[in-house]
Amino acid sequence: MKVFNTITRKKEKFNPINKEFVTMYVCGPTVYDLFHIGNARTFVVFDVVRRYLEYKGYKVKFIQNFTDIDDKIINKANQEGKDISQVSERYIKHYYEDADKLNIKRATLNPRATENIKEMIDLILHLIENGFAYEVNGDVYFSIKCFSEYGKLFGQDIKTLKVGSRIEVNKNKKDPLDFILWKKSKENEPGYDSVWGKGRPGWHTECGSMIYKYFDGNTIDIHGGGGDLIFPHHENEIAQIEALTGKSLANYWMHCSFLSINDEKMSKSLNNFFTTREILSKYSSNCLRFFILSSHYRNELCYSEQQIIWAEKSLERIYKCYFSILDKEKGKIENVHDKHISEILNFKDKFIEKMDDDFNTSDGMSVIFEFIRYVNSFLFEFTSSELKYCKNILVELLDILGINIKEIVERGSKIILTEEIKNIIMQRYECKKNKDFVSADSIREKLLKMNILLEDIQDGVRVVEADTNVFVETILY
Numbered sequence: 001m002k003v004f005n006t007i008t009r010k011k012e013k014f015n016p017i018n019k020e021f022v023t024m025y026v027c028g029p030t031v032y033d034l035f036h037i038g039n040a041r042t043f044v045v046f047d048v049v050r051r052y053l054e055y056k057g058y059k060v061k062f063i064q065n066f067t068d069i070d071d072k073i074i075n076k077a078n079q080e081g082k083d084i085s086q087v088s089e090r091y092i093k094h095y096y097e098d099a100d101k102l103n104i105k106r107a108t109l110n111p112r113a114t115e116n117i118k119e120m121i122d123l124i125l126h127l128i129e130n131g132f133a134y135e136v137n138g139d140v141y142f143s144i145k146c147f148s149e150y151g152k153l154f155g156q157d158i159k160t161l162k163v164g165s166r167i168e169v170n171k172n173k174k175d176p177l178d179f180i181l182w183k184k185s186k187e188n189e190p191g192y193d194s195v196w197g198k199g200r201p202g203w204h205t206e207c208g209s210m211i212y213k214y215f216d217g218n219t220i221d222i223h224g225g226g227g228d229l230i231f232p233h234h235e236n237e238i239a240q241i242e243a244l245t246g247k248s249l250a251n252y253w254m255h256c257s258f259l260s261i262n263d264e265k266m267s268k269s270l271n272n273f274f275t276t277r278e279i280l281s282k283y284s285s286n287c288l289r290f291f292i293l294s295s296h297y298r299n300e301l302c303y304s305e306q307q308i309i310w311a312e313k314s315l316e317r318i319y320k321c322y323f324s325i326l327d328k329e330k331g332k333i334e335n336v337h338d339k340h341i342s343e344i345l346n347f348k349d350k351f352i353e354k355m356d357d358d359f360n361t362s363d364g365m366s367v368i369f370e371f372i373r374y375v376n377s378f379l380f381e382f383t384s385s386e387l388k389y390c391k392n393i394l395v396e397l398l399d400i401l402g403i404n405i406k407e408i409v410e411r412g413s414k415i416i417l418t419e420e421i422k423n424i425i426m427q428r429y430e431c432k433k434n435k436d437f438v439s440a441d442s443i444r445e446k447l448l449k450m451n452i453l454l455e456d457i458q459d460g461v462r463v464v465e466a467d468t469n470v471f472v473e474t475i476l477y
């Protein structure tokens with residue numbers, strides 16, 4: 001199995017420290033709002049990394065933090081006239097609701113920054129004792145000149161970075177690249193007592209110190225997050241922990257590329273985001289996951305509603321194939337000549353080969369579609385055990401991607417789009433084309449009375465079961 005390692009800029013053979021057990025840390029959300037589908041990309045990608053490692057037989061200790069003290073949380077609490085813990089509690093609860101809905105497996109542990117203040121203070125004290133950090137007027141900074149390997153994750157000459165973009169300007173710092181470990185609280189700001197006065201730890205200290213604590217000071221196998229975290233966040237985590245321990249913080253650094261929208265990174269600050277909750281109120285979790293995983297995690301992924309509709313349409317082909325297998329299984333007589341088994345298993349091997357190559361979900365999905373074409377063409381020939389193999393492999397491979405197919409059978413809509421209904425939908429389309437909107441609307445109403453809701457999309461309609469909001473089918477004109 002190969003993993004692309006940001007720190008070496010190469011795909012490397014994956015060799016965990018312990019042969020059976022993988023340790024993994026992924027930077028979690030700052031809990032001041034609902035998470036958007038850009039954040040969801042990162043969370044889903046690492047969920048699949050974890051699922052795949054478990055599929056390969058590893059036990060995985062997966063830790064993802066909640067940043068529950070931060071300027072954005074303080075601002076939100078001030079706006080609402082609430083305590084910061086009320087704000088963070090609310091969004092931690094919402095995180096779990098949305099992540100569960102998105103079928104993201106719960107982490108082994110989700111430590112919170114506020115529960116680990118003492119450990120962070122201890123870490124900073126150690127850094128000062130060992131000459132890696134200095135205090136100025138209640139703030140504490142890490143001195144990058146004391147850590148010769150500073151910049152190794154970022155890779156380029158760090159000195160060429162422009163101060164002010166990602167490097168905070170501050171006259172108290174000895175070097176512009178020095179970064180804050182402890183931030184003095186301003187008046188009326190929440191804070192914790194320390195030898196430097198009231199303040200709070202910096203974000204980079206939070207993750208470094210948690211890894212140190214929850215993995216007992218050991219090097220971990222995988223550290224992950226979105227690509228925006230390479231510099232300065234992860235670079236600074238490395239500096240603090242490696243300066244103290246002299247050991248690597250992590251052996252494999254994995255970074256997920258951005259989800260973009262209209263050629264810009266999706267982000268709260270650009271106000272160009274859709275929350276996961278919003279998307280999941282209209283589309284299924286399978287659909288959002290399918291869209292996210294249709295691109296390899298190191299490639300850019302662009303969001304548009306068209307893409308989500310495309311994902312929904314593609315999933316439909318998978319469901320149809322699965323239903324056909326179930327249908328054919330009914331009453332099938334056992335056949336002794338199972339001549340297709342090795343061909344069927346071959347698809348599973350091909351999928352694994354793609355996933356072994358740096359978790360290539362995109363190529364893995366292509367294998368699933370090849371498999372579906374193959375199953376559809378042999379459906380009438382397969383013996384009952386061959387059908388069973390097909391069904392199980394489909395469920396097994398999709399499960400690695402966190403796409404739950406069995407659930408579809410249980411939750412599926414009760415609506416069957418007969419030829420007659422499809423004709424009515426096409427009649428409505430004809431009316432719209434001829435600008436006879438009165439007739440088009442009356443057809444829409446008529447269908448609604450049959451519990452069928454039509455949502456117009458570019459070049460077609462999405463058919464939804466009106467009372468449950470369960471998606472039925474996309475019909476393209």
Ligand code: AMP
Binds near residue numbers: 040267
């Ligand atoms: P935050 O809550 O902003 O700290 O982000 C949580 C995680 O989502 C981090 O790993 C970020 O790198 C990641 N992230 C933020 N925006 C995006 C995006 N547009 N695409 C992919 N990942 C993102």
Ligand code: ZN
Binds near residue numbers: 026207233
């Ligand atoms: Zn982090």
